[in-house]
Amino acid sequence: MQQPICKDQLILRQPGRPATLADAPLAQNLMDTLIFNQDRCVGMAANMIGQPVNIIAVKTGPLQLLMLNPIITKQSQPYQTTEGCLSLLGERPTKRFEQITVQYQDLTGQTQTLPATGFLAQIIQHEVDHCHGIII
Numbered sequence: 385m386q387q388p389i390c391k392d393q394l395i396l397r398q399p400g401r402p403a404t405l406a407d408a409p410l411a412q413n414l415m416d417t418l419i420f421n422q423d424r425c426v427g428m429a430a431n432m433i434g435q436p437v438n439i440i441a442v443k444t445g446p447l448q449l450l451m452l453n454p455i456i457t458k459q460s461q462p463y464q465t466t467e468g469c470l471s472l473l474g475e476r477p478t479k480r481f482e483q484i485t486v487q488y489q490d491l492t493g494q495t496q497t498l499p500a501t502g503f504l505a506q507i508i509q510h511e512v513d514h515c516h517g518i519i520i
């Protein structure tokens with residue numbers, strides 16, 4: 385079910401707690417909210433709907449990913465860019481990496497390892513930062 389977007393910086397700056405499979409309904413709400421906002425948003429973290437839990441959702445083109453406890457295990461080729469965020473006003477400068485590898489659990493509890501580059505890598509880095517209470 386689609387949820388309101390949290391803009392409260394106190395909540396957004398809280399590091400998330402580890403996600404478990406019991407958080408599957410929250411993960412589904414997160415994806416529903418992302419799809420509802422897909423004309424202006426390509427990724428969301430659970431604290432953006434007011435729940436500081438380490439879950440992120442990504443939707444770009446036909447690709448949809450839900451990740452529990454995502455961790456970036458490799459990163460290379462840093463660059464400077466600017467990003468916006470549904471929880472914040474305007475665009476802000478930030479440093480990202482062109483190539484990353486992310487490890488996470490899927491909704492069956494399996495650990496997955498995903499290499500990502502370019503825009504997909506950028507989205508994942510932004511959302512993983514949210515899980516750490518880091519906002520751009």
Ligand SMILES: [Zn+2]
Binds near residue numbers: 468471510514
């Ligand atoms: Zn954001």
